[in-house]
Amino acid sequence: MKRKIVALLLLMSMALSLWAPATAAGTMPFSDVKPTSWYYTYVKELYEAGVINGMTDTTFCPQTPSTLAHALKLILLAAGYPEQSPTTPHWASGYYRLASEKGFLPASDKQLLLDEPITRLQMAEMIVKVLGLSRIRQTPSPFADTSDPYALILHDHGIFKGSDQGALLVFKPNDSITRAEISTVIWRVYHIEEVSPAPPDPGEPEDPDQEYILFWGQKVPVVKEIPVCPYDPDLFRKNENGVVTYESKQYTSQFGIDVSRYQGNIDWKQVKQAGVDFAIIRLGYRGYGSGALVMDPYFEKNITEARQAGIKVGVYFFSQAITAEEGAEEARYALDALKGRKLDYPIVFDWEPYDSSLNPRTEGLSDEILTQCAVAFCETVKEAGYQPMVYSNLSYFYLHFDLSKLTEYPFWLAQYNEKPSFYYHFDIWQYGELPVPGIQGNVDMNVQLVAKK
Incomplete structure (x- = not known):
């Protein structure tokens, strides 16, 4: 008898409006997001779900760096936190306060400014802290340019897969993360808890009575x-x-x-x-x-x-x-x-x-x-x-x-x-x-x- 698998479908709501206030979710109006672009599907699905909007009514500006303010709101809302009211004149000050109180902000030698771009590694650190993720594989770093645990954790969970640079896979930890890139990452955060049956391990003895929960790619015995x-x-x-x-x-x-x-x-x-x-x-x-x-x-x-x-x-x-x-x-x-x-x-x-x-x-x-x-x-x-x-x-x-x-x-x-x-x-x-x-x-x-x- 084949082992029985209990598949958990852990979907997160995507009916949130992030970045600028959306006018109406629907057909994507952005002239700078082409169907041939690698990020097209991610931006399209998030836009149609009312999750993101453009910099203007007709432009998304995919290569513009994402600021700390934008990243904080995207990550916190994707994790299920409610929208935050401003505590200062800056629209994102409520998100900054929440992240500061909970210890979600990336470690830094200097004050982090809401309107400054964030790096890929800072983005990774915030996602790991907000979601409470940890490593699920004890394998060497797949990246040629970093062994930072925050980068490895995102890779383990399929949230950030890296970039090809010749024969090497790189994370580019100190590069700014663009609006296109963070859209892809946030799409994966929303889908992190979607699970599917893992292929059976041919070396594992068959146990006809054991059921498993599949969570984040791991088989957890019921x-x-x-x-x-x-x-x-x-x-x-x-x-x-x-x-x-x-x-x-x-x-x-x-x-x-x-x-x-x-x-x-x-x-x-x-x-x-x-x-x-x-x-x-x-x-x-x-x-x-x-x-x-x-x-x-x-x-x-x-x-x-x-x-x-x-x-x-x-x-x-x-x-x-x-x-x-x-x-x-x-x-x-x-x-x-x-x-x-x-x-x-x-x-x-x-x-x-x-x-x-x-x-x-x-x-x-x-x-x-x-x-x-x-x-x-x-x-x-x-x-x-x-x-x-x-x-x-x-x-x-x-x-x-x-x-x-x-x-x-x-x-x-x-x-x-x-x-x-x-x-x-x-x-x-x-x-x-x-x-x-x-x-x-x-x-x-x-x-x-x-x-x-």
């Missing part, structure tokens, strides 16, 4: 002990405020947010009036460099005032554990801070990687140890009588955590797409960042799927 996602993607609805709901014969939904000190002082009464049902509140974190355990300075205020406003609450701990002992230590820290308080939602293990340029203590942590950290945290929480939960994104759920060790814990999925595409059952889906009355700036938006009785 863990049969974890229930399959039961939700119909077509039943997720988004209202005029960007709030996602779900309704079926089996499930209904609750609207939630997750907050930390970055949201500052919150007017929880306004938040409740805006329709928020629950909030997952950051209790604390471990320093990525020091390893110190730190209480979120707004935790007590947030949990107290949210409950007073009638909002149900849970908590999360931002982990940087590097041993199972540290995972358990983080859970005990959270339990001590809670002091026996009743929670409506779980205590969540939230482990996320930091960029290697920051020299985080988690750099090089093995997937086995990461999983042990999660299990130690969750078991400590469970032994104390609370419900644990694991938060992560597609990449870490599929390629890093050993899910066979996490079958006892519910999942909180982070996936900034129009619809979730996770193979397994999840309880909460974090789908984007949007403004909510009572909170300054944007806040993470979540929908909980609740089984009907």
